[in-house]
Amino acid sequence: MKEKKYPMTYKEYEKRVIELFLETGNYSTKEEKLEFLNEELLKNDPDFIKNLYKDDCFYYDHPERFGIAAKYVFEDTNLLGTPVSNLEMLF
Known part of the structure; x- marks a missing residue:
């Protein structure tokens, strides 16, 4: 079985970002x-x-380039900080 390169696939990411956006x-x-x-x-x-x-x-x-924080970019705290925040600003 092929190992995932990223902690989330695009579909998982999209779903989680939308879930967090709807909750905030x-x-x-x-x-x-x-x-x-x-x-x-x-x-x-x-x-x-x-x-x-x-x-x-x-x-x-x-x-x-970005330090240890780069490994945590797919965690909820970081998803709330950038992608969800961007959606909130546009909304």
Whole structure:
């Protein structure tokens, strides 16, 4: 069996980022956030989350450049810090 290069596949990453986005914030409902994702963001930029994943994979691949924190980029704390935060700002 082939070992995964990253702690998450793209599909796992996308699912977790969306779950965290739906769980955060106090000012809107999950339905409003889903509508934003499906009707606005991903309709206009279908690769938005995929590009965040690529950035995180690059970060993960270069611990010599970014330090030990690069190995933790796929943990919830870091997902909340960048990809989910980006979604919150756009929302």
